[in-house]
Structure formats: C-alpha cells, structure tokens
Amino acid sequence: MRTAMLRSLLRSSSAARWFSSSSSPERKVAVLGAAGGIGQPLSLLMKLNPLVSSLSLYDLAGTPGVAADTSHVNTRSQVIGYAGEDQLGKALEGCDLVIIPAGVPRKPGMTRDDLFNINAGIVKSLCTAISKYCPHAIVNMISNPVNSTVPIAAEVFKKAGTYNEKKLFGVTTLDVVRAKTFYAGKANANVAEVNVPVVGGHAGITILPLFSQATPQPNLSHDVIKALTKRTQDGGTEVVEAKAGKGSATLSMAYAGALFADACLKGLNGVPDVVECTFVQSSVVTELPFFASKVRLGKNGVEEVLGLGNLSDFEKEGLEALKPELKSSIEKGIKFANQS
Numbered sequence: 410m411r412t413a414m415l416r417s418l419l420r421s422s423s424a425a426r427w428f429s430s431s432s433s434p435e436r437k438v439a440v441l442g443a444a445g446g447i448g449q450p451l452s453l454l455m456k457l458n459p460l461v462s463s464l465s466l467y468d469l470a471g472t473p474g475v476a477a478d479t480s481h482v483n484t485r486s487q488v489i490g491y492a493g494e495d496q497l498g499k500a501l502e503g504c505d506l507v508i509i510p511a512g513v514p515r516k517p518g519m520t521r522d523d524l525f526n527i528n529a530g531i532v533k534s535l536c537t538a539i540s541k542y543c544p545h546a547i548v549n550m551i552s553n554p555v556n557s558t559v560p561i562a563a564e565v566f567k568k569a570g571t572y573n574e575k576k577l578f579g580v581t582t583l584d585v586v587r588a589k590t591f592y593a594g595k596a597n598a599n600v601a602e603v604n605v606p607v608v609g610g611h612a613g614i615t616i617l618p619l620f621s622q623a624t625p626q627p628n629l630s631h632d633v634i635k636a637l638t639k640r641t642q643d644g645g646t647e648v649v650e651a652k653a654g655k656g657s658a659t660l661s662m663a664y665a666g667a668l669f670a671d672a673c674l675k676g677l678n679g680v681p682d683v684v685e686c687t688f689v690q691s692s693v694v695t696e697l698p699f700f701a702s703k704v705r706l707g708k709n710g711v712e713e714v715l716g717l718g719n720l721s722d723f724e725k726e727g728l729e730a731l732k733p734e735l736k737s738s739i740e741k742g743i744k745f746a747n748q749s
C-alpha cells in the first residue's frame with residue numbers, strides 16, 4: 410500500500426498519464442531546505458506525487474534551479490522556487506504541509522545531538538515563519554536532532570499561539586524503512602510484505618524497533634534480533650561512515666520523507682486507516698511528552714496515538730533504557746526555545 414505510488418511509477422510506461430489522472434483536492438506542499446542533499450530528491454519525489462497540486466521549494470539559495478529542473482517533469486503540481494529569507498513568507502503562504510529537511514548533517518564521529526547548536530536556531534526561525542504564514546499546516550520535521558527539534562517547534566508554535574499537537578510530526582520513517590529492509594534479509598522474507606513498528610525517538614538507543622511485532626514472524630534467534638536492533642539503531646551512522654565526511658543519508662531519507670508526506674496527505678484527504686510510526690506529542694504511551702509510536706493519521710493530522718502493544722522482555726529493557734536520553738533531548742529542545 411505505502412509504496413504503491415512508486416511501484417506504479419516504475420511499472421507504468423505512461424507514468425505521465427497515470428499521474429495526471431488525479432482528481433484529488435488542491436494541496437500546497439513546501440520543502441524547506443529544498444536545495445540540499447535530502448531536499449533535492451525529496452522535491453522530485455513530491456513532484457511525482459499526484460496528491461500535490463502546488464510545490465513550493467525554499468532554501469537560502471539554489472532553489473530557482475531545483476524548481477526549474479523539477480518543474481519540467483510532466484506531473485500534476487506547479488513548482489515554484491523561493492530563495493532567501495525575504496521569500497520565505499511567499500513560499501509558505503497557503504501551505505497544507507511543510508516538510509523541513511533544512512539544517513546541517515553529521516560527519517563521522519558526530520552524534521545527532523552535536524548538530525543541535527546549528528539546527529536548533531534554523532528550526533526555530535523556520536517554525537516562527539510557519540506560525541505566521543501557514544499556522545494550520547501539517548509540519549513534517551526531518552532536521553536533526555529530531556528528539557529536540559520537534560519539542561523546539563512545539564514551543565515556538567505555543568509562544569505564537571498556533572500550536573496544534575495534532576499537526577506536528579517528527580519523521581522517523583527511515584528507521585522503519587531500515588528495520589524492514591534488515592529484517593527481510595534475516596527473515597528471508599519478501600521485503601514488500603514485511604512490517605516492523607519502530608518506537609521511541611530518532612537517535613541511537615532511542616530508536617526501538619519492535620521485532621516481536623514484525624510480520625511475517627519466523628523463528629529468529631535472540632542473537633539475530635539483538636543484532637538487527639543494533640543495526641537499525643546505528644543505520645544512520647552506517648551511512649555517515651560510508652559517506653566519509655560527505656554527509657548522511659539523503660536518498661533513503663528522501664524516499665522515507667516522501668512516504669511519510671504521502672501518508673499525511675492521504676490522511677488529510679480522508680483516506681481511512683492510514684497508520685505510520687512517527688514522533689509526536691504523546692500522553693498515552695509513556696510518561697514522556699513526545700514519543701514515536703504508531704499513529705493513525707486523518708483529516709486533522711493525528712487522529713489517534715496508538716499504544717505500544719505487547720513487548721518482549723528485550724524490548725521492555727530497551728524501552729526503559731531509552732527514556733533518560735530521550736527525556737533529556739526533549740528538555741534540551743524546550744529549554745532552548747524558551748531561552749533564546
């Protein structure tokens with residue numbers, strides 16, 4: 410279901426006709442940081458999405474080129490590039506969905522939290538503009554550290570009087586994408602039929618894949634589950650090291666970001682039973698104010714935050730172990746937003 414759009418694109422010899430046949434509502438989507446490593450392929454994937462009617466590509470520089478390039482693809486949306494802070498308002502006006510991959514990526518040896526000092530300020534200024542120009546938009550936060558940037562966004566929106574907890578999402582889809590891929594390999598399963606919930610947050614041990622709830626469920630040993638868990642938690646670092654100083658995951662992240670944005674748009678359009686794992690304000694899952702878990706998406710954003718279900722003893726231990734780090738990252742974000 411989730412990859413139907415991309416699979417149809419690959420299969421169809423007349424993709425343009427397939428895409429232009431959409432009659433879904435008008436939806437304006439902005440990508441902030443659209444000229445970056447994630448921003449460019451994500452902009453292309455959003456251009457391919459028939460649910461988008463208007464695509465607004467914003468960055469400090471370079472977006473006129475990305476927009477001109479992307480706009481030649483013969484699909485539904487009209488694309489406009491906006492460059493520089495004075496054009497941010499226009500980029501955001503009337504948006505239904507704003508996707509934020511703006512900010513610096515990791516280099517080998519860094520943690521996601523090492524990005525806080527630069528990215529916290531970027532996210533704060535972008536969210537201030539969102540609260541002014543499209544206060545009702547759904548926000549998909551990709552910029553790291555997600556465990557802190559989502560609480561920063563919430564505080565900025567609260568201060569502006571525009572906070573709607575149902576519309577703010579930390580994008581953790583790449584953790585799910587990785588968990589599915591790695592699990593399918595070990596389970597010898599068709600990856601297209603694999604499902605794995607991933608909960609917690611988006612950094613190191615705060616990423617908690619729930620392989621006990623994965624489907625299909627072959628009999629994998631505890632050692633294999635432990636190794637799969639570690640590989641999922643270290644997936645970002647695996648890419649950072651392989652890129653050797655040239656950034657972090659961009660292509661797989663663009664794919665994951667496009668999947669999550671598509672799910673949000675489907676929810677907005679009233680498609681039933683759209684469920685994704687995502688980092689949201691959460692009161693029913695743990696005592697922490699934000700937590701990633703399965704969430705049902707709907708016309709207003711979050712329709713329902715779903716519980717964790719039954720956990721294995723190993724997952725229960727993982728859950729307790731992640732809480733202090735996640736709590737401290739959340740608090741760091743809240744403190745930053747209220748201090749500066």
Ligand SMILES: NC(=O)C1=CN([C@@H]2O[C@H](COP(=O)(O)OP(=O)(O)OC[C@H]3O[C@@H](n4cnc5c(N)ncnc54)[C@H](O)[C@@H]3O)[C@@H](O)[C@H]2O)C=CC1
Nearest residue numbers: 442444445446447468469510511512513514551552553662
């Ligand atoms: N949530 C997740 O699963 C993942 C998150 N990320 C994060 O995404 C972020 C972006 O990564 P990349 O695209 O690889 O970085 P990049 O450096 O290639 O691109 C970032 C873009 O943001 C732009 N930018 C910086 N300040 C801006 C501002 N104030 N307004 C608009 N644009 C601004 C830059 O000009 C640049 O084009 C990083 O923080 C990275 O850690 C990366 C992979 C996965």
Ligand SMILES: O=C([O-])CC(=O)C(=O)O
Nearest residue numbers: 515583644645646657658
């Ligand atoms: O690891 C990073 O820095 C980027 C990221 O969040 C990921 O790939 O999951």
